[in-house]
């Protein structure tokens with residue numbers, strides 16, 4: 694018993710040393726820290742660094758925040774820029790423009806202009822206010838927002854990545870729309886009772902790559918066929934009669950979409966598929 698305890702302390706020695714040194718460092722920092730602002734006083738913002746004098750790379754680096762916009766030219770997105778750009782832009786939000794700024798969390802897919810065919814198809818669709826919409830694999834929640842612009846009602850999502858679900862819920866809070874999320878694999882997760890009879894199912898899918906082409910795919914963003922096949926088998930049970938699915942994938946996926954009434958529209962390296970439920 695004692696030997697196990699002694700061995701444990703031996704293993705813990707670097708950790709304990711770290712705790713002591715860490716404690717000293719925290720004490721030092723606490724002593725140096727300026728007084729906290731009084732309750733009720735606005736906290737002053739850190740001044741922008743004088744150019745050339747102080748510019749640590751992390752201050753100037755890309756912030757991980759993105760804008761999502763819908764205007765006369767359709768949907769667009771892009772990085773907000775550095776923390777400095779973000780700070781200024783958060784102040785500048787213009788209520789007359791349909792635009793939100795959202796963070797994209799680590800491990801979560803970043804939407805880019807390559808996905809515009811999918812987003813513009815949602816905007817051009819006949820989703821009407823009150824329609825029941827399921828967004829599969831919503832990632833940051835970018836498409837949940839666009840779906841909500843159309844349906845103006847609760848957006849249901851199923852997403853495999855739990856970090857993405859937190860991201861999507863954050864986006865929904867920022868944009869002010871209701872969301873109900875299930876974490877799980879759409880091909881096998883047991884869904885709540887109300888996850889059926891959808892007017893629309895939307896998914897910017899993990900792209901189907903020919904065998905061996907998945908090395909560059911990150912975070913569940915690639916498929917060699919089984920996922921697409923299993924999803925298309927489940928799709929009719931999600932849609933109501935006359936419901937539709939809007940799906941983005943690669944041209945390689947076309948062979949899987951030989952379904953009654955399915956249409957496809959190539960757009961750059963992507964293809965937009967629309968699958969009706971007869």
Ligand SMILES: C[S@@+](CC[C@H](N)C(=O)[O-])C[C@H]1O[C@@H](n2cnc3c(N)ncnc32)[C@H](O)[C@@H]1O
Pocket residue numbers: 802803804808829830831832833834835836851852853854857877878879880896897898899900912913914920
């Ligand atoms: C190409 S990303 C699209 C993300 C987001 N919809 C967008 O447009 O930015 C594909 C998303 O599908 C999710 N995903 C992959 N396999 C899934 C599965 N079997 N069930 C549910 N979600 C899945 C991934 O985690 C990822 O967020």
